[in-house]
Amino acid sequence: MVSEMTTHASLLWAVLLIPPLTETFKPLLSPGGGSLTHRDITQRAIFRKTGQVCRAMATAQGQNFTLATDDKLTAYTLQRACFSGGSSFLSALAFQTVVTKMYLSNAAVDVLLALSAPHHFDDETFVEGQEVVAQASAAVKAAVKHGSFISARISLGAACHTLQDFYSHSNWIEMGNRVPFSQLIRPDMPLDNLAGPDRATCRNCTGGNCTNNILPDVLQEKILTSGYFSLFSSAKPAGKCSHGGSFDRTSGQDPVGGINKDDTSESHGHLHLQAAEVAINATMELLEDIRLATSDKDFLRLVGMSQSSLLSFVIDTTGSMADDIAEAKRVSFSVIDLKRGTQEEPSEYILVAFNDPGFGPLIRTSDADVFKQEINKLNAAGGGDIPEMCLSGLLLALTAAPPSSDIFVFTDAPAKDAELKTTVTALIESTKSKVTFMLTGTSSSARRRRSGSPVSRALSDADAQLYRDLAQASGGQAIEVSKSSLPNATVVIEDTSTSALVTLLQAVRTPVRAENFSFLLDETVSNVTVYITGSSSPAFTLNSPTGESQNHGVPEGPLGTIQRVGNLQRVQLNAHNRTGLWDITINSTAKFTVKVTGQSSINFLFNFVEAFGGAHGDFSLKQSRPSIGKNATLLMSVTGSDSLKVTELALVPVSGSGVVNGTVEAIGGGDFLVTIEELPAGDFTVHLKGETSGVSRSSPTLFQRQSSTQLRASSVAVTASVNSTLEPGATITVPFIVETNTTAGSYIIRARNDRGFSSSSPSSLTLEVGGRAEGTVTLTAPSDTLSGTDVTLTIEAEAPGAIDSNYVVVSFVVASKVTDFTRPVCQIVGITANCPQDCSQATWQLSASLSDGNGTGIASVTVQEGNGTLSTNSSGVGITAALYSASCCSQAVELVMVDNVGNAAICSASIRNPSSPMTAQPMTTTANATANATATPVSTTSSAQICSNLSLWLWVIVVLPLLYPQA
Ligand SMILES: *[C@@H]1O[C@H](CO)[C@@H](O)[C@H](O)[C@H]1NC(C)=O
Ligand SMILES: *[C@@H]1O[C@H](CO)[C@@H](O)[C@H](O)[C@H]1NC(C)=O
Ligand SMILES: *[C@@H]1O[C@H](CO)[C@@H](O)[C@H](O)[C@H]1NC(C)=O
Ligand SMILES: *[C@@H]1O[C@H](CO)[C@@H](O)[C@H](O)[C@H]1NC(C)=O
Numbered sequence: 001m002v003s004e005m006t007t008h009a010s011l012l013w014a015v016l017l018i019p020p021l022t023e024t025f026k027p028l029l030s031p032g033g034g035s036l037t038h039r040d041i042t043q044r045a046i047f048r049k050t051g052q053v054c055r056a057m058a059t060a061q062g063q064n065f066t067l068a069t070d071d072k073l074t075a076y077t078l079q080r081a082c083f084s085g086g087s088s089f090l091s092a093l094a095f096q097t098v099v100t101k102m103y104l105s106n107a108a109v110d111v112l113l114a115l116s117a118p119h120h121f122d123d124e125t126f127v128e129g130q131e132v133v134a135q136a137s138a139a140v141k142a143a144v145k146h147g148s149f150i151s152a153r154i155s156l157g158a159a160c161h162t163l164q165d166f167y168s169h170s171n172w173i174e175m176g177n178r179v180p181f182s183q184l185i186r187p188d189m190p191l192d193n194l195a196g197p198d199r200a201t202c203r204n205c206t207g208g209n210c211t212n213n214i215l216p217d218v219l220q221e222k223i224l225t226s227g228y229f230s231l232f233s234s235a236k237p238a239g240k241c242s243h244g245g246s247f248d249r250t251s252g253q254d255p256v257g258g259i260n261k262d263d264t265s266e267s268h269g270h271l272h273l274q275a276a277e278v279a280i281n282a283t284m285e286l287l288e289d290i291r292l293a294t295s296d297k298d299f300l301r302l303v304g305m306s307q308s309s310l311l312s313f314v315i316d317t318t319g320s321m322a323d324d325i326a327e328a329k330r331v332s333f334s335v336i337d338l339k340r341g342t343q344e345e346p347s348e349y350i351l352v353a354f355n356d357p358g359f360g361p362l363i364r365t366s367d368a369d370v371f372k373q374e375i376n377k378l379n380a381a382g383g384g385d386i387p388e389m390c391l392s393g394l395l396l397a398l399t400a401a402p403p404s405s406d407i408f409v410f411t412d413a414p415a416k417d418a419e420l421k422t423t424v425t426a427l428i429e430s431t432k433s434k435v436t437f438m439l440t441g442t443s444s445s446a447r448r449r450r451s452g453s454p455v456s457r458a459l460s461d462a463d464a465q466l467y468r469d470l471a472q473a474s475g476g477q478a479i480e481v482s483k484s485s486l487p488n489a490t491v492v493i494e495d496t497s498t499s500a501l502v503t504l505l506q507a508v509r510t511p512v513r514a515e516n517f518s519f520l521l522d523e524t525v526s527n528v529t530v531y532i533t534g535s536s537s538p539a540f541t542l543n544s545p546t547g548e549s550q551n552h553g554v555p556e557g558p559l560g561t562i563q564r565v566g567n568l569q570r571v572q573l574n575a576h577n578r579t580g581l582w583d584i585t586i587n588s589t590a591k592f593t594v595k596v597t598g599q600s601s602i603n604f605l606f607n608f609v610e611a612f613g614g615a616h617g618d619f620s621l622k623q624s625r626p627s628i629g630k631n632a633t634l635l636m637s638v639t640g641s642d643s644l645k646v647t648e649l650a651l652v653p654v655s656g657s658g659v660v661n662g663t664v665e666a667i668g669g670g671d672f673l674v675t676i677e678e679l680p681a682g683d684f685t686v687h688l689k690g691e692t693s694g695v696s697r698s699s700p701t702l703f704q705r706q707s708s709t710q711l712r713a714s715s716v717a718v719t720a721s722v723n724s725t726l727e728p729g730a731t732i733t734v735p736f737i738v739e740t741n742t743t744a745g746s747y748i749i750r751a752r753n754d755r756g757f758s759s760s761s762p763s764s765l766t767l768e769v770g771g772r773a774e775g776t777v778t779l780t781a782p783s784d785t786l787s788g789t790d791v792t793l794t795i796e797a798e799a800p801g802a803i804d805s806n807y808v809v810v811s812f813v814v815a816s817k818v819t820d821f822t823r824p825v826c827q828i829v830g831i832t833a834n835c836p837q838d839c840s841q842a843t844w845q846l847s848a849s850l851s852d853g854n855g856t857g858i859a860s861v862t863v864q865e866g867n868g869t870l871s872t873n874s875s876g877v878g879i880t881a882a883l884y885s886a887s888c889c890s891q892a893v894e895l896v897m898v899d900n901v902g903n904a905a906i907c908s909a910s911i912r913n914p915s916s917p918m919t920a921q922p923m924t925t926t927a928n929a930t931a932n933a934t935a936t937p938v939s940t941t942s943s944a945q946i947c948s949n950l951s952l953w954l955w956v957i958v959v960l961p962l963l964y965p966q967a
Contacts, residue, residue, distance in 0.1 A: 649672075715741055833911040
């Protein structure tokens with residue numbers, strides 16, 4: 001057992017060990033009665049806000065956007081509307097994956113921080129709750145600025161939870177409010193009218209009916225209060241409201257009963273829907289604030305709304321790699337140049353070089369030209385002895401790439417850091433990214449060399465096996481070719497640099513006989529490719545649904561084009577007459593993999609979730625392998641059609657036999673809960689069958705998809721929680737628990753982080769059969785860590801004899817505590833608008849003076865609305881003056897000002913020709929009601945010239961709201 005247990009850590013363990021009781025809006029699953037959960041609230045808010053952002057971007061480009069932002073929105077309808085035109089293959093998978101991650105992170109607050117009142121606005125902790133939201137929101141902005149989208153989403157999901165709980169746990173709704181309490185995300189504004197510690201706020205409920213238990217004077221005077229909550233004690237201050245519900249012990253105490261609106265059956269359940277609706281709008285306000293502080297483009301990246309895949313290379317740059325590097329350049333340039341400006345242009349590029357002993361840094365950009373420059377800089381040099389730091393480089397790419405990315409590794413040498421295999425595997429499983437190796441140093445590729453060409457370095461079969469194992473675990477491929485034929489193999493990279501790629505079949509076999517594999521091509525699938533890899537170049541025959549067949553020896557046949565390079569055979573199916581059940585018979589003497597992919601909008605994603613206690617039972621994300629011998633639950637989303645039905649979900653062992661079927665329950669909006677009685681032993685993949693009626697014919701289309709990542713269950717369980725933030729220069733303690741129901745003994749513990757932060761953790765823990773052991777990882781961020789940097793921590797536990805292992809992966813952001821919440825303000829210095837009837841003949845000018853008060857200084861000013869030109873002037877403390885000039889036809893302008901920590905505000909002005917000049921008021925000033933505290937005094941208009949002969953009135957609107965009403 002560990003001895004260095006601190007009081008602080010044991011408190012955190014206590015939190016980990018308590019069965020979390022859901023006392024908020026229900027996290028994921030509705031208990032019925034039409035109640036909305038945190039999942040519903042978060043998803044609807046993201047969908048609506050994303051729709052608004054896409055609309056704004058489309059309008060700015062003069063395009064139509066014809067999607068109503070209502071609650072019928074789905075990830076797919078949004079994806080289609082945001083990227084209309086162009087490719088017929090649109091995958092909403094990335095978007096849905098991100099939205100799911102955000103609501104799972106939201107739901108996790110009920111597990112990690114179940115007992116922290118401020119995280120739920122319980123116990124009248126308004127000031128503290130406002131600070132929780134403010135710091136999380138500042139961390140999100142810093143992370144987005146830094147490109148740390150994965151941890152930004154985690155922080156954002158958590159911030160949404162706290163914000164949403166306010167509407168359920170306080171009396172805001174009971175006061176009659178039906179709009180968000182905007183001060184909650186405006187930490188620069190005071191929270192007025194809070195109930196003092198001695199102010200009584202509730203009275204007994206009458207006969208179990210709590211409709212009128214808030215004291216009338218509290219409601220009349222609009223005094224803000226929230227319910228007290230405790231699992232352990234009935235004590236609460238005299239006269240205060242309780243949260244209510246069966247877990248809340250304070251609610252039995254005078255005044256009896258509660259006020260929460262968590263679902264329709266709760267104390268104030270009659271107001272549940274109103275609370276949930278306002279919570280949706282409040283969440284949209286928070287999202288709008290983050291959008292303003294970043295940009296429309298970054299906002300869409302944050303929510304995972306991008307149109308295509310990324311290109312991600314991990315490249316060995318030691319001496320013998322010159323040819324490989326040249327080929328990596330050639331193929332990436334070819335992809336970039338071919339797809340530039342199209343819907344299939346990669347949305348992001350990742351490049352990691354590794355050598356010995358160096359690796360990295362990670363280069364990540366959305367600018368194709370920057371990527372080209374970086375890859376041009378690569379040079380083959382050095383390396384010393386043969387093994388290189390391959391897995392270290394791969395780890396960097398895995399933690400930075402979006403989920404489900406394709407990563408390509410180029411090397412001709414063994415990995416010097418093979419001990420990272422388990423960590424790499426953990427990250428492959430948790431990110432579901434695919435890793436494909438381009439190996440030019442193996443004996444099987446060397447055999448294919450032209451005689452006489454020197455074998456500079458050889459990968460032994462055992463060395464290559466590490467790469468093959470990782471490729472197989474991820475659903476990628478290990479392609480073994482000679483350096484001279486590498487250019488023929490990189491077509492695989494071009495194949496994956498496309499949108500909406502789906503896996504139709506994937507299997508690995510160590511054959512005893514010829515085997516037949518079938519795969520179903522539905523009407524939505526196109527551009528189908530079959531890959532067979534195996535050192536013996538397996539013989540195969542492909543059979544179409546119409547009875548045609550083609551043998552591996554026929555390069556151009558009735559069914560497709562066959563290409564053979566190294567250990568890879570690739571069949572590109574001809575593009576006609578293909579729907580129905582295909583099969584492929586493979587006859588091999590050695591281990592092989594077969595994989596069939598195509599392009600289709602229909603795809604699925606899933607996460608293992610874990611039940612936690614509480615009256616209704618709910619789930620939280622499992623960040624590790626699920627448990628052997630126990631039942632398991634998958635939360636699954638199917639995207640790509642508006643009318644989808646799932647008919648079968650099966651876990652299929654890699655060996656092919658012992659398939660386990662799940663029980664599928666639709667929970668609305670294309671989401672499903674799948675219950676598995678008992679997980680299969682060994683590695684397995686997830687297979688889906690379903691029907692869609694959205695396609696051309698009247699009868700439903702059947703489809704099949706499968707996951708590419710191999711998963712496995714474990715008899716070891718590892719759980720960990722990060723429930724505080726890490727500041728630069730500070731140390732964080734991450735408590736974790738290892739449990740087993742089988743093997744006793746000493747478990748090896750490995751804790752690794754992708755930033756190389758100094759950390760300490762026990763090297764082993766001793767477990768009894770059916771026992772548990774606790775440990776802590778302490779992690780210190782160097783004081784020069786930039787705010788917004790993310791960290792991925794992997795904690796692994798390996799059973800004695802390495803017979804089993806499990807891990808937990810947690811990501812979080814390093815963020816400086818923000819104390820500047822002052823928003824920038826603008827003062828219109830002058831407007832010159834001499835506009836004739838024909839507006840295209842003249843321009844108008846606006847000059848404004850900008851200030852961040854005592855804040856960190858204005859970092860950027862951008863035009864959000866209006867198509868004029870902006871120039872700014874900076875002084876030592878940031879931008880201080882703005883000059884805007886636009887055509888008289890573009891009558892309104894909105895400038896977004898953002899300071900150095902992400903406080904954002906809008907500066908608006910407009911010259912407008914009122915429809916009815918006679919009734920127009922000469923001057924109008926409006927300030928958004930929710931932001932009146934910071935409205936700047938109206939500026940001078942003396943320089944404005946009114947074209948009275950045309951009845952053109954000048955209107956100046958100075959608005960500094962957080963939320964500018966969306967048209
Ligand atoms: C927008 O819609 C209108 C009416 O439906 C149509 O006339 C116009 O061509 C569309 N514009 C674009 C850019 O698609
Ligand atoms: C409220 O209810 C409690 C428990 O039933 C009772 O002891 C108390 O006297 C009641 N208070 C008032 C003011 O009626
Ligand atoms: C609770 O009391 C209110 C009035 O105070 C009444 O309108 C409502 O119908 C009651 N609810 C139940 C379930 O009795
Ligand atoms: C939420 O905002 C939308 C506009 O974005 C508005 O139509 C709706 O009425 C609002 N709902 C509530 C409950 O305030």
